Amino acid sequence: MKVYIAKITKVLPPSYNLDYISEKIYPKELTGEKITKLAKKFAKNMHIKQKPTAIDLNSIPEVKLKRKEDHPKEWGKKVVKELSEKIGIENIGFLSVAYNVTYNKDFLPNLASQIVMETGLKTDVPPEELAYYGCAAGIISLKNAVDFCKKYNKAAISFTFDQCSNIASFIYDPKDPLFKEAIKSNLLFSDGGVGILLIPESMKDRFDYPLIELIDFKIAHVPGNTIRMEKGVFVLENNLKKEIPPIVSEKVIKPILNERNISISDIKEWALHQGGPTLLEEFKKPEVLGLSEKQLSVAYDMFSIYGNMSAPSCLLVLDKYFSNKENKSGTRGMIVGFGAGYYIASALYKWE
Template sequence: MEQKNVYIAKIKSIFPQTYDAVYFADKVYPSKRYGERTNTLATRLASTFGVDNRPSVLDFDVYPEIKLKNENDHPKMWGTTIVNELTQEIDKDEIGMFCLSYNASYHTDILPNLACQIAINSGLEDLDATEELPYYGCAAGVYSLNQAVRYCQAFDRPAIVFVFDQCTIKMKQLDPDDKDFNKILVSNLLFNDGGIGLLVVPERLKDKFDHPVMKVNDIYKYHTPGHLIKMTDGKFIMDSQLKNVVPKLVSEKLIKPILERNDLEIEDIDEWSIHQGGTKVIKQFSRDDHLGLDEEKLTPSIEQFHKYGNTSASSCLYVLERFFNSKQADTTATGSKGLLVGFGAGYYLAALFYEWS
C-alpha cells in the first residue's frame, strides 16, 4: 500500500527564565551550604562547559526547596500554550491525536495522565487518542513523533506532539563524600529545562500553510539495553565512557541503516539535528570511523548546546526548529534533505529523515 504523505507544518518552542551559567552554579551550590571548595569547583566547571544560558523553572529564592518560580511554567500550562500556538491556521477540532513525551517533570497529579490534562485544558475536544511516553530518554520526542506520523497517515487527521523536560527539578543535593560526587555535579551543570511542540498534518491540509514544510520520508528506531546513563537512588549518573560508546552505536545502528534503506549517502543530507549530549559527544560524529561529518554539519547542534545546554528529550528538536525557521522565507528550500537524530538512556535511539516541500 502506498504511504500517504505527511508533513511537519509548524514547530514552536517554549523556555522558562534563563540564567547566566556561572550565576546558576553559584545559586545551586552556594558557599554557605556547600563551602567555598564546592562552590568554586561548580562555578569554574560552569564557565568551561560552554553553556551560555541555563533555562530553569526553579525559584532560587527558596532553593533547595523545589518550587516553580512562575506558575505558567507548569507542564500543563506549557502544553496548553504550545497547542494554542500550533492551531492558529487550523481548527482544534481537526486535531485527532495528542502525543506527549518527557523524562523529568514538576507535574505530580498523574491521574488522568498529563497528556489528557493538557488536551482538556487546551480545548482539544475531538481527539481519537492521547499518548504519553515518559522516561524514554533523550530520543523520546522522536518516538512520540513517530506515533503522530503513523496516526496521521492512517486516519488523515493532524496530530500534535509536545516534548518537554524539566531536568533542574531533579538536581540532587551533593554530599562531598559521595563516591559519585563528580558525576552528579557534571550532570547538574549540563541539564536544563524547556519544551517544544510540532504540528503534523496530512497532504490535504498542506496548503493551509504559506511557507515551506517538512515532508516526513522515514522514521527509524533502534533499542538495545545500556546502563551508561542511569538513575541510582535518585541520582542521575552519566558514565565517563558515554562519549566513546553511544556515538559509535548511533552511527552504526541508527544513522547508517536509515541512510541505507533510503538509498542515501552522508553527503546527501543537508541538515543535521543531533541531540546535544555535549560538545564532546557531538564531535564524535566527525570521526572517520563513525560518520566523518565535517564541522559545518555539526555546527548547528554545537551552537544549540552552547545556547541552552542539554534539555534532554527536546534537545535535538530545537535544532530542527532552527532549520524550520530559517526556511520560512526561503522559496528555494524545496528538495533539500535533513536528518533528526535522538539518543539517550536505555539506549533508545531514533532518527527522522525529511525533505523540504
C-alpha cells in the same frame, strides 16, 4: 500519503548565565569557598552560555517550580493553542506527549488527558503519553503522530518536554561518591519543550511557506547503562561518549541512508541531540559518521544556548533549521535522538 511538519513552537522558562546558576546552587555561605570554585570550574568547562531552568534558584536546597506558568500542563495548553491557530482545533485528532522528568504531581488523569480536557481537543484516538524513553522520546512521539495523520487524514500535535531541574541533587559532601556527578547533572541539564504540528498532504495548501516532509523513521533499543539514575542522582559515565555514537550510527542512521541510497554528504541538516561538545565530536570520526564541523554547527550552537534539555534537545536543533524559511526545496535532513536505555531513534526528512 505524505505528512509534513507545518509549525514548530518552543516553550521555555527564564534563562540564566550558567556561572550565575552555579553560584546559586553552590553558594559559598552554604558549601564553602572550595566547592563554590569547583562548581564554577565545572560551569566554565561545559561551554554553556545560558541555561533555561524552571527551578526557584532562591529556594535551594528545596526544589520547587518558580512560576505557575511553567507547569507542564500550562506548557501543553500553550503549545496546543499556538499550533491550532491556523488550521483550527477541530482539525487536530491526536496529541502525543513525551518527557522524562516533570513537575506534574497530579498524574491521574495523565498529563495528556489534562491538556486535552483544558484545551477542548477532540481526539479521534486516545491521547498518548510517553514517559522515560530518554532523549529519543521526541522522535518516537513524532512517528506516532505521523502514523495517525496517514491513517485518519487529520492533523496531530507532538509535544515533547523535559524539566530536568526537578531531579536536581544537592550533594555538598565531597566524600560522597556521587558528589561530582551531582554537580555535572545540576549544571548540564535544562528545562523546556517543543511542540510540533503534523499535517497530512490534504492540508498542505493552508500554509504558504516551505514545509518539511517526514519520510522515514528508525527506532531501536540497545541495552546499556552508562546513562542512569542512581540514588536520585543522574549519572553520566565518562565512556558513554565513546560507546553511544557508534551504536546510533549503525542502528538508526546508516540503515536509513543505505535503504534510501543516500550518502552522508547528501544530508545537509543534522538535528542531532546535543548532549555536549565532546559527544558531538565523536560523530566527526570517519568510523562513526565523518560529519563536518559545518554539519554539526547548529547542534553546537543550540547546546551553548540551552544546555542539554534531554528529550526535546534534537527538536530544538530542528526548530533552528525550520525557522530559516529560505527556499531549501529538496534539502534533506535527519533528526537524531539517543539516551538512557539506550533508546535511539532517527527521522529522515526533506524540504518541499
